[in-house]
Amino acid sequence: MIKLEPALLQAVSKPARYTGNELNAVNKDHKLMKCSWALALPDVYEVGMSNLGLKILYQVLNDRDDTVAERVYAPWIDMEEKMRSEGLELWSLESFTPVKTFDFVGFSLQYEMIYTNILNMLALAKIPQQSAARGDSDPFIVGGGPCVYNPEPVAEFFDLFIIGEGEEVIEELTDSFIEWKMAQCPGGRTAFLRRAAQIEGIYVPSLYEVTYDGAKVTGVTPIVPEAKTLVYKRVIKDMDAVTFAEKPVVPYIDIVHDRLMLELFRGCTRGCRFCQAGMTYRPVRERSPQRLRELAKTMESSTGYDEMSLTSLSSADYSCLGMLVDDLFADFKDAKISLSLPSLRIDSFSIDLAHKMQQVRKSGLTFAPEAGTQRLRDVINKGVTEEDLLTAAAAAFRQGWKAVKLYFMMGLPTETDEDIVGIARLAQRVVDLYSQIKGRRGVKVTVSVSCFVPKAHTPFQWFVQDSLAEFERKQQLLKDNIRDRSIQFKYHDARTSYLEGAISRGDRRLAKVIYQAWLDGAKFDGWSDQFKYEVWLEAFHKCSINPEDYSQRERSFTEHLPWEHVSPGVNKEFFLREYKKACQQELTEDCRRGRCSACGVCPNLEAAVVDGGKKYE
Amino acid sequence: MSNFRLEITKGEEIRYISHLDYASLMERAVRRAKLPVAYSEGFNPHMKIAFASALAVGVTSDAEYMDIELTKPVCQPEFFDKLRAVLPLGVRLLQAREFTGKVKALMAAVELADYEIQVPLTGDFSQAQTGIIAYNKVDEAIYTRNMLKKVKTIEVKQYMDEKILAAEGRDGNLCLQMQIKITPAGSIKPGEILEVLRDQFSVPIAVEAATINRRALHGAGKPLIDLV
Numbered sequence: 095m096i097k098l099e100p101a102l103l104q105a106v107s108k109p110a111r112y113t114g115n116e117l118n119a120v121n122k123d124h125k126l127m128k129c130s131w132a133l134a135l136p137d138v139y140e141v142g143m144s145n146l147g148l149k150i151l152y153q154v155l156n157d158r159d160d161t162v163a164e165r166v167y168a169p170w171i172d173m174e175e176k177m178r179s180e181g182l183e184l185w186s187l188e189s190f191t192p193v194k195t196f197d198f199v200g201f202s203l204q205y206e207m208i209y210t211n212i213l214n215m216l217a218l219a220k221i222p223q224q225s226a227a228r229g230d231s232d233p234f235i236v237g238g239g240p241c242v243y244n245p246e247p248v249a250e251f252f253d254l255f256i257i258g259e260g261e262e263v264i265e266e267l268t269d270s271f272i273e274w275k276m277a278q279c280p281g282g283r284t285a286f287l288r289r290a291a292q293i294e295g296i297y298v299p300s301l302y303e304v305t306y307d308g309a310k311v312t313g314v315t316p317i318v319p320e321a322k323t324l325v326y327k328r329v330i331k332d333m334d335a336v337t338f339a340e341k342p343v344v345p346y347i348d349i350v351h352d353r354l355m356l357e358l359f360r361g362c363t364r365g366c367r368f369c370q371a372g373m374t375y376r377p378v379r380e381r382s383p384q385r386l387r388e389l390a391k392t393m394e395s396s397t398g399y400d401e402m403s404l405t406s407l408s409s410a411d412y413s414c415l416g417m418l419v420d421d422l423f424a425d426f427k428d429a430k431i432s433l434s435l436p437s438l439r440i441d442s443f444s445i446d447l448a449h450k451m452q453q454v455r456k457s458g459l460t461f462a463p464e465a466g467t468q469r470l471r472d473v474i475n476k477g478v479t480e481e482d483l484l485t486a487a488a489a490a491f492r493q494g495w496k497a498v499k500l501y502f503m504m505g506l507p508t509e510t511d512e513d514i515v516g517i518a519r520l521a522q523r524v525v526d527l528y529s530q531i532k533g534r535r536g537v538k539v540t541v542s543v544s545c546f547v548p549k550a551h552t553p554f555q556w557f558v559q560d561s562l563a564e565f566e567r568k569q570q571l572l573k574d575n576i577r578d579r580s581i582q583f584k585y586h587d588a589r590t591s592y593l594e595g596a597i598s599r600g601d602r603r604l605a606k607v608i609y610q611a612w613l614d615g616a617k618f619d620g621w622s623d624q625f626k627y628e629v630w631l632e633a634f635h636k637c638s639i640n641p642e643d644y645s646q647r648e649r650s651f652t653e654h655l656p657w658e659h660v661s662p663g664v665n666k667e668f669f670l671r672e673y674k675k676a677c678q679q680e681l682t683e684d685c686r687r688g689r690c691s692a693c694g695v696c697p698n699l700e701a702a703v704v705d706g707g708k709k710y711e
Numbered sequence: 712m713s714n715f716r717l718e719i720t721k722g723e724e725i726r727y728i729s730h731l732d733y734a735s736l737m738e739r740a741v742r743r744a745k746l747p748v749a750y751s752e753g754f755n756p757h758m759k760i761a762f763a764s765a766l767a768v769g770v771t772s773d774a775e776y777m778d779i780e781l782t783k784p785v786c787q788p789e790f791f792d793k794l795r796a797v798l799p800l801g802v803r804l805l806q807a808r809e810f811t812g813k814v815k816a817l818m819a820a821v822e823l824a825d826y827e828i829q830v831p832l833t834g835d836f837s838q839a840q841t842g843i844i845a846y847n848k849v850d851e852a853i854y855t856r857n858m859l860k861k862v863k864t865i866e867v868k869q870y871m872d873e874k875i876l877a878a879e880g881r882d883g884n885l886c887l888q889m890q891i892k893i894t895p896a897g898s899i900k901p902g903e904i905l906e907v908l909r910d911q912f913s914v915p916i917a918v919e920a921a922t923i924n925r926r927a928l929h930g931a932g933k934p935l936i937d938l939v
Binding site: 099100109113115116344346348395396399400430 | 724725726727728729732736738739740741742743745750756768769797799800801917919920921922
């Protein structure tokens with residue numbers, strides 16, 4: 095057990111990040127357990143504690159009598175310095191146990207720019223960073239989360255990855271481990287990995303060989319019979335039956351999402367062509383309103399929270415949303431709970447709903463038209479027209495909203511300067527609309543524009559990313575075209591997107607770049623005040639790797655892609671069809687209610703769309 | 712309408728949380744207990760609870776006080792048991808007293824805080840004792856508080872009630888007891904007194920490693936719970 099002295103805690107910012115003891119944290123006697131998991135998110139406590147996936151897995155694992163799961167997050171810079179000077183090893187928050195003594199350490203991989211933090215946490219835990227260097231006394235390092243759809247850049251650091259939804263497979267993995275351990279670990283570490291590789295949804299990178307031809311990968315092939323040629327993701331078929339985070343840990347300090355999260359459904363089949371989540375979380379599977387009301391009650395009583403977010407990829411698409419919101423308000427009428435939606439659809443239904451939800455509290459409204467012209471919105475299959483946006487904004491203004499935030503991307507396929515100027519024009523129309531309706535000025539429109547990063551397993555996975563100079567030129571062009579002072583323009587650091595572009599479509603060779611960047615001091619790269627762009631460029635240079643070979647090289651449709659052996663269940667042929675339709679500005683219907691677009695996910699995974707609206711029709 | 716005044720603790724488990732965190736922790740506990748708590752009116756309703764004096768990050772307490780307003784009467788044993796059952800680690804409910812009618816708010820009633828401090832000695836106990844005797848004798852001592860953008864000088868002796876008592880504590884620690892006045896014009900933090908002792912009275916202590924515990928909060932010469 096690691097003991098933290100007052101002098102140490104009093105010298106760091108927000109010491110309560112490190113001292114645990116929160117409500118609903120689970121304490122078990124490790125000696126009585128057959129398997130132990132450290133669930134890690136490679137960012138600070140406030141970010142890590144906000145992650146829903148880990149909350150669920152924490153509950154799934156701790157519901158077992160034979161297993162303990164504890165939490166660990168990245169110490170902030172000041173704590174890291176103290177740990178290094180005092181020789182303290184990374185500990186888990188529940189029992190202050192050194193992380194290296196756990197059987198498994200599971201990292202949730204939320205975005206590419208946090209990879210160096212994984213290396214940093216492993217170093218602080220005194221666990222060898224390369225899987226090949228780990229021995230029988232080291233934990234198995236497991237990766238999961240959205241980034242596993244191209245796990246290759248970090249493949250060398252992980253013993254295995256869980257592809258897809260983890261509730262069931264993490265139990266199968268735990269069972270398999272316990273069986274192996276009870277049999278006195280026959281064959282040692284490698285034997286367990288070969289055993290794990292046979293579980294659906296488990297990818298063990300060391301059991302594959304990668305072949306290259308210059309900048310290209312020509313194949314990723316299994317080298318043992320246990321490893322599957324194609325690893326499909328895991329998917330939960332019955333959302334009502336699966337365990338949920340009903341008793342989440344309640345932090346003492348303010349965290350990023352300091353509220354209950356009620357997950358309405360998984361998947362989104364609107365089919366936006368840039369969106370990796372939309373492709374990888376298919377098919378849509380709803381929870382029933384009855385189950386959601388039950389969960390909401392349990393969560394409220396077990397935590398005492400007064401805020402609940404109805405989360406999903408596109409919550410406004412939940413088939414019974416209006417009814418559910420009314421029911422929840424009725425259920426909690428004495429408890430003063432406020433409900434919120436993380437994102438709104440661009441229509442007046444959403445505005446009415448947002449209005450209803452704000453009976454208790456008031457906040458701003460956010461819409462995501464994503465692109466500035468109809469042509470480009472059709473390219474990305476964002477089925478939203480300018481009229482939709484103006485109708486929704488008009489409804490919002492009539493209900494009393496005075497601030498609207500609009501999300502866009504730049505660098506989308508086929509984009510021209512006209513599309514960029516279109517963003518400014520659209521924002522201006524929203525401003526003018528307000529004056530028209532209200533007869534006065536006074537609206538605040540925030541235009542937030544990110545730089546598009548093409549992602550693996552999307553129709554745009556072959557696409558050449560804009561260069562840094564082009565992103566910066568477009569940002570300037572847009573800035574020059576925004577003239578109204580009611581419009582505030584916010585944009586992202588294009589350098590982050592440039593690196594993300596290289597890593598997100600990278601292969602195994604990038605591990606040495608990530609390692610080099612970490613060696614040279616890169617960490618918390620997702621934090622703009624910590625991001626060290628030069629260190630990264632230098633790391634690429636030192637490893638003789640050109641990032642643009644990954645992000646700005648034109649890939650042919652026949653080229654083998656480095657991530658093809660891992661699959662969300664959506665076929666490559668579908669992505670190709672969608673790419674071609676994008677170039678023709680042709681739309682694809684949402685299969686949830688409309689025509690099936692034969693993406694392949696349902697037959698490949700023996701899954702099906704579960705949609706209340708469809709059921710009641 | 713019915714009110715309760717609570718005497719509660721802030722234990723070792725939650726030593727490093729702030730006063731605001733402590734307040735929201737209690738708010739959530741009251742909600743879990745399903746007590747008929749009153750809320751303010753308006754767009755942004757607030758639970759009607761109030762505290763006496765903020766406790767700093769890093770300080771524990773044997774006696775914090777909180778007033779809570781209910782919308783309908785709840786009998787004392789029921790109130791006590793319901794709330795006690797849902798408190799997280801680090802908070803113990805010591806007393807709950809029902810009161811009605813007008814009572815001076817906790818913030819206005821509190822006058823004195825009693826602290827016990829364990830702080831590692833970096834020199835002799837006798838040297839520490841000499842310094843503390845000297846501090847107890849002087850009429851004035853100035854502390855310079857570095858705020859975010861400005862510097863404020865504070866005469867600290869005006870906030871001292873009685874002398875600081877010093878004894879040899881556990882494991883080479885110096886154990887100090889001090890009473891600090893809380894006035895409408897302000898107060899001083901015990902950690903700040905430690906700095907004054909170290910910097911101006913040559914008391915050899917490692918201030919950064921001190922553990923501070925508030926033992927009591929008084930008003931009109933009595934623990935705040937006895938004012939209702």
